[in-house]
Amino acid sequence: LGQLKEDQNAGKSVQQKLLPALDYTFKDYSFTHTVIPSLYLSGDFVDYFQIAENKIGFYIADVSGHGASSAFVTVLLKSLVEHFLNNYQLRHDDTILHPDKVLKHLSDDILNAKLGKYLTMIYCVLDLAENKLLYSVGGHYPNPIIWNGKESSYLEGSGFAVGIFKDAKFQTQTYSLPEEFSLAIF
Numbered sequence: 001l002g003q004l005k006e007d008q009n010a011g012k013s014v015q016q017k018l019l020p021a022l023d024y025t026f027k028d029y030s031f032t033h034t035v036i037p038s039l040y041l042s043g044d045f046v047d048y049f050q051i052a053e054n055k056i057g058f059y060i061a062d063v064s065g066h067g068a069s070s071a072f073v074t075v076l077l078k079s080l081v082e083h084f085l086n087n088y089q090l091r092h093d094d095t096i097l098h099p100d101k102v103l104k105h106l107s108d109d110i111l112n113a114k115l116g117k118y119l120t121m122i123y124c125v126l127d128l129a130e131n132k133l134l135y136s137v138g139g140h141y142p143n144p145i146i147w148n149g150k151e152s153s154y155l156e157g158s159g160f161a162v163g164i165f166k167d168a169k170f171q172t173q174t175y176s177l178p179e180e181f182s183l184a185i186f
Helices: 002-018 068-091 099-113
Strands: 023-026 029-032 044-052 055-063 119-127 132-138 145-147 152-154 173-176 182-184
Touching: 029 055, 044 068, 055 068, 068 099, 099 119, 099 132
Parallel strands: none
Antiparallel strands: 023 029, 044 055, 055 119, 119 132, 132 173, 145 152, 145 182
C-alpha cells in the first residue's frame, strides 16, 4: 500500500508540473485556472501558451475515466500540443493556429495509440491583432461562457469527442471579441 501511495503521489507531482502557471498575463490578457481532481491523478487538464507575437493558444480537456490511465493521456496530450507548437515555430506548420485541425490530429493520434481512452476538449486561439477568438469544441460540455460586462452567453459550437471516431470532423468557430470580456471554460 505504501508503494502504491508513493507512486500515486509521484504521478500527481509530475502531472501538476505539466500545468501552466496559475496566473499568466500576456499583454492585456490574464489567464488563471483551478484543477480539483477527484483522485490523486486526474484526466482533467488545462494549458495556455504564447504561439506568436499576437496569438495565444489555450485548451481544456477531460479524459474519460479516472486515475493513472487517464492522467497518462493528459501527458500525451500536452506532448502532442507542444509538438504542434514546435512545428509552427521551427517549420512554419500552421496547424496550431487552426482549432479544427488541432482536434482532428489529436483525435487521430489518440485513436491510433489504442489506449482505450478518449477525451472531450475545447481548443482556442486568441488572435490579438484581429481581436477574435477561434475555437473548436470536441464533445466538451458546457460550452465556454463569455461575459461582455453587461451579459453572459454561451459560445456556439459542438463536435465529436476526441479519439473515438476515425472520421471525426471538427469545426472552427470565430467569435469577434468585445473590447472587455471574461471567458470561462470548465
